[in-house]
Amino acid sequence: MEAEDLNREEPEEPPSDNEEALPHPYPFLNNTFLFRQRYFPKAAESEWNDWRWQLRNRITSSSMLARMFQLSDAERSAFQFREATLPMAITPYYASLIDPENPDQPIRRAMIPVASELLVSPGEARDPLGEDGHSPVKGLVHRYPDRVLFLVTDYCSSYCRYCTRSRMVGKRKCGGKKQWQKAIDYIFSHREIRDVLISGGDPLTLSDAQLDWLLGQLRAIPHVEMIRIGTKAPMVVPQRITEGLIGILKKYHPLWMSIHCMHPDELTEEARQACMRLADAGIPLGSQTVLLAGINDTVETMKRLMHGLLKIRVKPYYLYQCDPIVGSSHFRTPVSKGLEIYQGLRGHTSGYGVPTFVIDAPGGGGKVPLIPETVVGRDGSDLLIRNYEGNVYRYPDKVSEKDRVCGEVFPCE
Numbered sequence: 001m002e003a004e005d006l007n008r009e010e011p012e013e014p015p016s017d018n019e020e021a022l023p024h025p026y027p028f029l030n031n032t033f034l035f036r037q038r039y040f041p042k043a044a045e046s047e048w049n050d051w052r053w054q055l056r057n058r059i060t061s062s063s064m065l066a067r068m069f070q071l072s073d074a075e076r077s078a079f080q081f082r083e084a085t086l087p088m089a090i091t092p093y094y095a096s097l098i099d100p101e102n103p104d105q106p107i108r109r110a111m112i113p114v115a116s117e118l119l120v121s122p123g124e125a126r127d128p129l130g131e132d133g134h135s136p137v138k139g140l141v142h143r144y145p146d147r148v149l150f151l152v153t154d155y156c157s158s159y160c161r162y163c164t165r166s167r168m169v170g171k172r173k174c175g176g177k178k179q180w181q182k183a184i185d186y187i188f189s190h191r192e193i194r195d196v197l198i199s200g201g202d203p204l205t206l207s208d209a210q211l212d213w214l215l216g217q218l219r220a221i222p223h224v225e226m227i228r229i230g231t232k233a234p235m236v237v238p239q240r241i242t243e244g245l246i247g248i249l250k251k252y253h254p255l256w257m258s259i260h261c262m263h264p265d266e267l268t269e270e271a272r273q274a275c276m277r278l279a280d281a282g283i284p285l286g287s288q289t290v291l292l293a294g295i296n297d298t299v300e301t302m303k304r305l306m307h308g309l310l311k312i313r314v315k316p317y318y319l320y321q322c323d324p325i326v327g328s329s330h331f332r333t334p335v336s337k338g339l340e341i342y343q344g345l346r347g348h349t350s351g352y353g354v355p356t357f358v359i360d361a362p363g364g365g366g367k368v369p370l371i372p373e374t375v376v377g378r379d380g381s382d383l384l385i386r387n388y389e390g391n392v393y394r395y396p397d398k399v400s401e402k403d404r405v406c407g408e409v410f411p412c413e
Protein backbone atom coordinates (compact mmCIF):
# COMPACT_ATOMS: atom_id res chain seq x y z
CA MET A 1 0.00 0.00 0.00
CA GLU A 2 1.24 3.47 -0.83
CA ALA A 3 1.96 5.87 2.02
CA GLU A 4 -0.12 8.36 0.06
CA ASP A 5 -3.16 6.16 0.42
CA LEU A 6 -2.69 5.90 4.18
CA ASN A 7 -2.61 9.67 4.40
CA ARG A 8 -5.42 10.34 1.99
CA GLU A 9 -7.55 13.37 2.59
CA GLU A 10 -11.03 12.78 3.87
CA PRO A 11 -13.71 12.77 1.16
CA GLU A 12 -14.50 16.19 -0.16
CA GLU A 13 -17.65 17.94 0.90
CA PRO A 14 -20.26 18.18 -1.85
CA PRO A 15 -20.91 21.70 -3.13
CA SER A 16 -23.56 23.54 -1.17
CA ASP A 17 -26.88 23.84 -2.84
CA ASN A 18 -29.06 26.92 -2.87
CA GLU A 19 -32.14 25.54 -4.55
CA GLU A 20 -35.43 26.46 -2.98
CA ALA A 21 -37.21 24.17 -0.57
CA LEU A 22 -39.39 21.61 -2.29
CA PRO A 23 -42.79 20.66 -0.94
CA HIS A 24 -42.68 17.39 0.96
CA PRO A 25 -44.56 14.92 -1.17
CA TYR A 26 -44.75 11.90 1.10
CA PRO A 27 -45.64 11.21 4.69
CA PHE A 28 -42.78 10.01 6.85
CA LEU A 29 -42.54 6.30 6.13
CA ASN A 30 -38.90 5.55 6.77
CA ASN A 31 -38.93 5.31 3.01
CA THR A 32 -35.37 5.37 1.84
CA PHE A 33 -36.35 4.57 -1.74
CA LEU A 34 -38.72 7.55 -2.09
CA PHE A 35 -36.17 9.82 -0.46
CA ARG A 36 -33.53 8.77 -2.97
CA GLN A 37 -35.90 9.25 -5.90
CA ARG A 38 -36.86 12.67 -4.67
CA TYR A 39 -33.51 14.17 -3.70
CA PHE A 40 -30.92 12.10 -5.52
CA PRO A 41 -32.77 11.16 -8.72
CA LYS A 42 -29.56 10.82 -10.70
CA ALA A 43 -27.97 8.37 -8.27
CA ALA A 44 -27.93 4.83 -9.61
CA GLU A 45 -28.72 2.12 -7.11
CA SER A 46 -25.10 1.02 -7.26
CA GLU A 47 -24.00 4.54 -6.28
CA TRP A 48 -26.48 4.78 -3.42
CA ASN A 49 -25.19 1.46 -2.14
CA ASP A 50 -21.57 2.60 -2.34
CA TRP A 51 -20.36 3.93 1.02
CA ARG A 52 -17.96 6.32 -0.68
CA TRP A 53 -20.85 7.85 -2.63
CA GLN A 54 -22.72 8.21 0.66
CA LEU A 55 -19.76 10.08 2.17
CA ARG A 56 -19.28 12.30 -0.88
CA ASN A 57 -22.95 13.26 -0.88
CA ARG A 58 -23.42 14.05 2.79
CA ILE A 59 -25.84 16.80 3.76
CA THR A 60 -23.68 19.49 5.28
CA SER A 61 -25.40 22.86 4.89
CA SER A 62 -28.56 24.55 6.09
CA SER A 63 -29.63 25.12 2.48
CA MET A 64 -29.39 21.42 1.72
CA LEU A 65 -31.34 20.65 4.89
CA ALA A 66 -33.99 23.21 4.05
CA ARG A 67 -34.66 21.54 0.72
CA MET A 68 -35.43 18.27 2.45
CA PHE A 69 -36.94 19.17 5.79
CA GLN A 70 -39.25 21.85 7.15
CA LEU A 71 -36.80 23.47 9.54
CA SER A 72 -38.02 24.80 12.87
CA ASP A 73 -36.92 28.19 14.19
CA ALA A 74 -34.58 26.48 16.68
CA GLU A 75 -32.96 24.54 13.84
CA ARG A 76 -32.59 27.56 11.60
CA SER A 77 -31.07 29.73 14.29
CA ALA A 78 -28.43 27.09 15.12
CA PHE A 79 -26.73 27.86 11.82
CA GLN A 80 -26.18 31.53 12.58
CA PHE A 81 -23.28 30.59 14.85
CA ARG A 82 -22.27 27.41 13.12
CA GLU A 83 -18.50 27.98 13.42
CA ALA A 84 -18.79 27.69 17.18
CA THR A 85 -20.34 24.24 17.11
CA LEU A 86 -19.71 20.69 16.04
CA PRO A 87 -19.92 20.44 12.23
CA MET A 88 -23.06 19.01 10.72
CA ALA A 89 -23.00 16.11 8.30
CA ILE A 90 -25.60 13.44 7.59
CA THR A 91 -25.28 10.66 5.03
CA PRO A 92 -28.13 10.58 2.49
CA TYR A 93 -29.06 7.12 3.77
CA TYR A 94 -29.35 8.28 7.38
CA ALA A 95 -31.15 11.46 6.27
CA SER A 96 -33.75 9.23 4.60
CA LEU A 97 -34.72 8.04 8.09
CA ILE A 98 -35.49 11.58 9.24
CA ASP A 99 -39.06 12.80 9.49
CA PRO A 100 -39.25 15.87 7.20
CA GLU A 101 -41.95 17.55 9.28
CA ASN A 102 -41.41 16.62 12.90
CA PRO A 103 -38.45 18.36 14.58
CA ASP A 104 -38.87 16.08 17.61
CA GLN A 105 -38.27 12.85 15.73
CA PRO A 106 -35.36 11.03 17.43
CA ILE A 107 -32.92 10.75 14.53
CA ARG A 108 -33.65 14.32 13.53
CA ARG A 109 -32.91 15.58 17.04
CA ALA A 110 -29.68 13.60 17.12
CA MET A 111 -28.47 14.99 13.79
CA ILE A 112 -29.84 18.48 13.11
CA PRO A 113 -28.40 21.22 15.34
CA VAL A 114 -30.66 23.48 17.40
CA ALA A 115 -29.97 26.78 19.12
CA SER A 116 -29.75 25.09 22.56
CA GLU A 117 -26.34 23.75 21.54
CA LEU A 118 -25.01 27.25 21.99
CA LEU A 119 -25.99 27.43 25.67
CA VAL A 120 -23.31 26.53 28.19
CA SER A 121 -24.67 25.14 31.47
CA PRO A 122 -22.92 24.66 34.83
CA GLY A 123 -20.74 21.56 34.98
CA GLU A 124 -20.31 21.30 31.21
CA ALA A 125 -16.86 21.05 29.69
CA ARG A 126 -15.20 20.61 26.32
CA ASP A 127 -13.47 17.46 27.46
CA PRO A 128 -15.60 16.21 30.35
CA LEU A 129 -13.87 12.83 30.56
CA GLY A 130 -10.43 14.38 30.81
CA GLU A 131 -9.22 12.35 27.83
CA ASP A 132 -6.66 14.95 26.78
CA GLY A 133 -5.02 14.71 30.20
CA HIS A 134 -4.58 10.94 29.83
CA SER A 135 -3.04 11.09 26.39
CA PRO A 136 0.63 10.07 26.36
CA VAL A 137 0.82 10.53 22.58
CA LYS A 138 -1.58 12.30 20.25
CA GLY A 139 -4.60 10.16 19.43
CA LEU A 140 -4.08 7.69 22.27
CA VAL A 141 -5.86 7.70 25.64
CA HIS A 142 -4.33 5.48 28.33
CA ARG A 143 -6.66 5.70 31.30
CA TYR A 144 -7.13 2.10 32.43
CA PRO A 145 -4.17 -0.13 33.33
CA ASP A 146 -4.41 -2.78 30.62
CA ARG A 147 -6.14 -1.09 27.71
CA VAL A 148 -5.99 1.99 25.51
CA LEU A 149 -8.31 4.04 23.36
CA PHE A 150 -6.79 4.63 19.94
CA LEU A 151 -8.40 7.61 18.17
CA VAL A 152 -7.49 6.91 14.56
CA THR A 153 -9.54 9.65 12.90
CA ASP A 154 -11.70 12.59 13.86
CA TYR A 155 -13.95 12.10 10.83
CA CYS A 156 -17.47 10.63 11.01
CA SER A 157 -19.92 10.02 8.22
CA SER A 158 -22.65 11.67 10.34
CA TYR A 159 -22.14 13.81 13.43
CA CYS A 160 -24.21 13.15 16.56
CA ARG A 161 -25.05 16.42 18.27
CA TYR A 162 -24.37 14.90 21.71
CA CYS A 163 -20.95 13.47 20.83
CA THR A 164 -18.57 13.11 23.78
CA ARG A 165 -15.71 14.09 21.48
CA SER A 166 -17.46 17.08 19.93
CA ARG A 167 -14.34 19.09 20.84
CA MET A 168 -12.36 17.22 18.20
CA VAL A 169 -14.56 15.39 15.69
CA GLY A 170 -14.80 16.89 12.23
CA LYS A 171 -11.85 19.18 12.84
CA ARG A 172 -9.54 17.22 10.52
CA LYS A 173 -6.64 17.38 12.95
CA CYS A 174 -6.28 13.75 13.95
CA GLY A 175 -5.13 10.71 11.97
CA GLY A 176 -2.61 9.85 9.30
CA LYS A 177 0.13 7.28 9.24
CA LYS A 178 2.72 9.38 11.08
CA GLN A 179 0.45 9.85 14.08
CA TRP A 180 -0.73 6.25 14.04
CA GLN A 181 2.85 5.04 14.04
CA LYS A 182 3.64 6.97 17.24
CA ALA A 183 0.60 5.45 18.94
CA ILE A 184 1.55 1.96 17.73
CA ASP A 185 5.08 2.46 19.04
CA TYR A 186 3.67 3.44 22.43
CA ILE A 187 1.45 0.34 22.55
CA PHE A 188 4.40 -1.81 21.50
CA SER A 189 6.57 -0.46 24.29
CA HIS A 190 3.90 -0.92 27.01
CA ARG A 191 3.59 -4.62 27.62
CA GLU A 192 0.70 -4.14 30.06
CA ILE A 193 -1.62 -3.15 27.19
CA ARG A 194 -3.60 -6.23 26.21
CA ASP A 195 -6.70 -4.57 24.75
CA VAL A 196 -6.87 -1.80 22.13
CA LEU A 197 -10.13 -0.01 21.35
CA ILE A 198 -9.95 1.66 17.94
CA SER A 199 -12.30 4.61 17.85
CA GLY A 200 -12.40 8.23 16.76
CA GLY A 201 -14.38 9.73 14.96
CA ASP A 202 -15.51 6.63 13.17
CA PRO A 203 -12.74 4.18 12.20
CA LEU A 204 -14.92 2.61 9.53
CA THR A 205 -14.69 5.81 7.50
CA LEU A 206 -11.07 4.83 6.81
CA SER A 207 -10.34 2.95 3.61
CA ASP A 208 -9.97 -0.83 3.56
CA ALA A 209 -6.23 -0.40 2.95
CA GLN A 210 -5.84 1.89 5.96
CA LEU A 211 -7.77 -0.44 8.24
CA ASP A 212 -5.83 -3.44 7.00
CA TRP A 213 -2.57 -1.69 7.80
CA LEU A 214 -3.67 -0.51 11.24
CA LEU A 215 -5.11 -3.86 12.29
CA GLY A 216 -2.08 -5.68 10.92
CA GLN A 217 0.28 -3.48 12.94
CA LEU A 218 -1.69 -3.99 16.15
CA ARG A 219 -2.11 -7.74 15.65
CA ALA A 220 1.65 -8.06 15.21
CA ILE A 221 2.22 -6.80 18.77
CA PRO A 222 2.48 -9.98 20.88
CA HIS A 223 0.92 -8.60 24.08
CA VAL A 224 -2.16 -7.15 22.33
CA GLU A 225 -4.68 -9.90 23.01
CA MET A 226 -7.85 -8.28 21.75
CA ILE A 227 -8.75 -5.49 19.36
CA ARG A 228 -12.06 -3.69 19.48
CA ILE A 229 -13.58 -1.27 16.99
CA GLY A 230 -16.10 1.38 18.07
CA THR A 231 -18.29 2.51 15.18
CA LYS A 232 -21.68 3.86 14.18
CA ALA A 233 -21.32 2.79 10.55
CA PRO A 234 -23.88 -0.04 10.58
CA MET A 235 -26.51 2.52 11.63
CA VAL A 236 -25.55 5.59 9.57
CA VAL A 237 -23.86 4.09 6.52
CA PRO A 238 -24.55 0.35 6.52
CA GLN A 239 -23.25 0.27 2.94
CA ARG A 240 -19.77 0.38 4.52
CA ILE A 241 -20.02 -3.24 5.64
CA THR A 242 -18.85 -4.68 2.33
CA GLU A 243 -17.52 -8.13 1.54
CA GLY A 244 -14.09 -6.53 1.12
CA LEU A 245 -14.18 -5.03 4.61
CA ILE A 246 -15.41 -8.29 6.13
CA GLY A 247 -12.52 -10.11 4.46
CA ILE A 248 -10.07 -7.74 6.17
CA LEU A 249 -11.68 -7.79 9.61
CA LYS A 250 -11.80 -11.59 9.65
CA LYS A 251 -8.01 -11.76 9.43
CA TYR A 252 -7.52 -10.13 12.82
CA HIS A 253 -9.53 -12.15 15.32
CA PRO A 254 -10.14 -11.91 18.21
CA LEU A 255 -11.80 -8.73 16.99
CA TRP A 256 -14.83 -7.25 18.74
CA MET A 257 -17.10 -4.43 17.68
CA SER A 258 -19.12 -1.89 19.67
CA ILE A 259 -21.91 -0.37 17.63
CA HIS A 260 -23.28 3.00 18.61
CA CYS A 261 -27.06 3.07 18.27
CA MET A 262 -29.64 5.15 20.04
CA HIS A 263 -33.17 4.48 18.79
CA PRO A 264 -35.26 1.70 17.22
CA ASP A 265 -35.79 3.93 14.13
CA GLU A 266 -32.19 3.08 13.21
CA LEU A 267 -32.87 -0.65 13.02
CA THR A 268 -33.73 -0.83 9.34
CA GLU A 269 -33.33 -3.73 6.95
CA GLU A 270 -30.04 -2.19 5.79
CA ALA A 271 -28.72 -2.01 9.36
CA ARG A 272 -29.90 -5.57 9.98
CA GLN A 273 -28.02 -6.88 6.97
CA ALA A 274 -24.85 -5.00 7.96
CA CYS A 275 -24.93 -6.48 11.47
CA MET A 276 -25.68 -9.96 10.13
CA ARG A 277 -22.64 -9.79 7.86
CA LEU A 278 -20.43 -8.77 10.78
CA ALA A 279 -21.85 -11.45 13.06
CA ASP A 280 -21.47 -14.09 10.34
CA ALA A 281 -17.79 -13.11 10.18
CA GLY A 282 -17.46 -14.19 13.80
CA ILE A 283 -17.23 -10.68 15.23
CA PRO A 284 -18.96 -10.40 18.62
CA LEU A 285 -21.18 -7.31 18.47
CA GLY A 286 -22.10 -5.12 21.44
CA SER A 287 -24.12 -1.92 21.51
CA GLN A 288 -23.39 1.43 23.10
CA THR A 289 -26.34 3.74 23.68
CA VAL A 290 -26.41 7.22 25.15
CA LEU A 291 -29.48 8.04 27.23
CA LEU A 292 -31.01 11.12 25.61
CA ALA A 293 -33.88 13.30 26.83
CA GLY A 294 -36.93 13.10 24.61
CA ILE A 295 -35.21 10.62 22.28
CA ASN A 296 -34.92 7.30 24.07
CA ASP A 297 -35.67 8.05 27.72
CA THR A 298 -38.60 5.72 28.24
CA VAL A 299 -38.67 2.08 29.24
CA GLU A 300 -40.84 1.31 26.21
CA THR A 301 -38.41 2.85 23.69
CA MET A 302 -35.36 1.36 25.33
CA LYS A 303 -36.95 -2.08 25.48
CA ARG A 304 -37.81 -1.91 21.77
CA LEU A 305 -34.25 -0.86 21.01
CA MET A 306 -32.68 -3.64 23.10
CA HIS A 307 -35.01 -6.28 21.70
CA GLY A 308 -34.35 -5.02 18.17
CA LEU A 309 -30.61 -5.22 18.73
CA LEU A 310 -30.81 -8.77 20.01
CA LYS A 311 -32.76 -9.72 16.89
CA ILE A 312 -29.90 -8.50 14.72
CA ARG A 313 -27.34 -10.29 16.91
CA VAL A 314 -26.05 -7.27 18.81
CA LYS A 315 -25.74 -7.73 22.58
CA PRO A 316 -26.77 -4.57 24.49
CA TYR A 317 -23.52 -3.58 26.21
CA TYR A 318 -23.52 -0.09 27.72
CA LEU A 319 -26.21 2.49 28.39
CA TYR A 320 -24.41 5.77 29.08
CA GLN A 321 -25.57 8.70 31.09
CA CYS A 322 -25.06 11.58 28.61
CA ASP A 323 -21.68 13.23 29.16
CA PRO A 324 -21.80 16.93 30.14
CA ILE A 325 -20.19 18.30 27.01
CA VAL A 326 -20.68 21.98 26.27
CA GLY A 327 -24.22 22.68 25.02
CA SER A 328 -25.66 19.31 26.02
CA SER A 329 -28.26 20.28 28.64
CA HIS A 330 -31.16 19.70 26.22
CA PHE A 331 -29.98 16.11 25.80
CA ARG A 332 -29.25 15.22 29.40
CA THR A 333 -31.70 13.46 31.71
CA PRO A 334 -31.53 13.13 35.50
CA VAL A 335 -29.56 10.05 36.53
CA SER A 336 -32.75 8.74 38.16
CA LYS A 337 -34.23 8.34 34.67
CA GLY A 338 -31.49 5.89 33.71
CA LEU A 339 -32.03 3.93 36.93
CA GLU A 340 -35.75 3.85 36.22
CA ILE A 341 -35.09 2.48 32.74
CA TYR A 342 -32.63 -0.08 34.08
CA GLN A 343 -35.23 -1.18 36.61
CA GLY A 344 -37.82 -1.39 33.84
CA LEU A 345 -35.58 -3.78 31.90
CA ARG A 346 -33.91 -5.90 34.57
CA GLY A 347 -36.07 -8.94 35.24
CA HIS A 348 -38.75 -7.73 32.84
CA THR A 349 -36.81 -8.97 29.84
CA SER A 350 -33.98 -11.38 29.02
CA GLY A 351 -30.74 -10.63 30.85
CA TYR A 352 -29.01 -10.48 27.47
CA GLY A 353 -31.20 -7.47 26.66
CA VAL A 354 -30.10 -5.41 29.67
CA PRO A 355 -27.09 -3.14 29.14
CA THR A 356 -24.93 -1.93 32.01
CA PHE A 357 -25.95 1.60 32.95
CA VAL A 358 -22.85 3.72 33.53
CA ILE A 359 -21.65 7.24 34.15
CA ASP A 360 -18.29 7.96 32.62
CA ALA A 361 -16.93 9.85 35.61
CA PRO A 362 -16.09 13.48 34.75
CA GLY A 363 -12.40 14.24 35.03
CA GLY A 364 -11.23 10.82 33.90
CA GLY A 365 -12.52 8.51 36.64
CA GLY A 366 -13.61 5.87 34.14
CA LYS A 367 -16.95 4.11 33.82
CA VAL A 368 -18.92 3.70 37.03
CA PRO A 369 -21.85 1.24 36.84
CA LEU A 370 -25.08 2.30 38.49
CA ILE A 371 -27.71 -0.18 39.63
CA PRO A 372 -30.79 0.31 41.77
CA GLU A 373 -30.38 -1.04 45.29
CA THR A 374 -31.07 -4.77 45.40
CA VAL A 375 -29.39 -5.72 48.70
CA VAL A 376 -31.85 -4.66 51.40
CA GLY A 377 -29.75 -5.83 54.36
CA ARG A 378 -29.29 -8.84 56.64
CA ASP A 379 -31.32 -10.70 59.18
CA GLY A 380 -28.89 -12.89 61.07
CA SER A 381 -26.97 -14.74 58.44
CA ASP A 382 -29.73 -14.31 55.85
CA LEU A 383 -29.15 -11.79 53.11
CA LEU A 384 -32.28 -9.83 52.23
CA ILE A 385 -32.59 -9.08 48.54
CA ARG A 386 -35.18 -7.21 46.47
CA ASN A 387 -36.34 -8.64 43.13
CA TYR A 388 -37.51 -6.82 39.98
CA GLU A 389 -41.10 -6.63 41.33
CA GLY A 390 -39.95 -4.99 44.55
CA ASN A 391 -40.52 -8.13 46.68
CA VAL A 392 -37.94 -8.97 49.35
CA TYR A 393 -36.48 -12.49 49.59
CA ARG A 394 -34.04 -14.22 51.95
CA TYR A 395 -30.89 -15.94 50.86
CA PRO A 396 -29.15 -18.20 53.42
CA ASP A 397 -25.75 -16.63 53.06
CA LYS A 398 -22.52 -18.33 53.98
CA VAL A 399 -21.31 -15.74 56.47
CA SER A 400 -18.05 -15.75 58.33
CA GLU A 401 -17.89 -16.30 62.11
CA LYS A 402 -16.89 -12.67 62.47
CA ASP A 403 -20.09 -11.48 60.75
CA ARG A 404 -22.21 -13.87 62.83
CA VAL A 405 -20.73 -12.61 66.10
CA CYS A 406 -21.11 -9.04 64.97
CA GLY A 407 -24.85 -9.63 64.41
CA GLU A 408 -25.40 -6.32 62.67
CA VAL A 409 -27.59 -5.68 59.66
CA PHE A 410 -24.57 -5.20 57.40
CA PRO A 411 -21.37 -7.25 57.61
CA CYS A 412 -18.67 -5.77 59.89
CA GLU A 413 -15.52 -4.47 58.33
Ligand code: SF4
Nearest residue numbers: 156159160163201232
Ligand atom coordinates in the same frame (compact mmCIF):
# COMPACT_ATOMS: atom_id res chain seq x y z
S1 SF4 B 1 -20.40 8.59 15.42
FE1 SF4 B 1 -19.44 8.58 17.46
S2 SF4 B 1 -17.59 9.84 17.26
FE2 SF4 B 1 -18.94 10.29 15.49
S3 SF4 B 1 -20.16 12.04 16.12
FE3 SF4 B 1 -21.35 10.22 16.62
S4 SF4 B 1 -20.81 9.78 18.75
FE4 SF4 B 1 -19.22 11.17 17.96
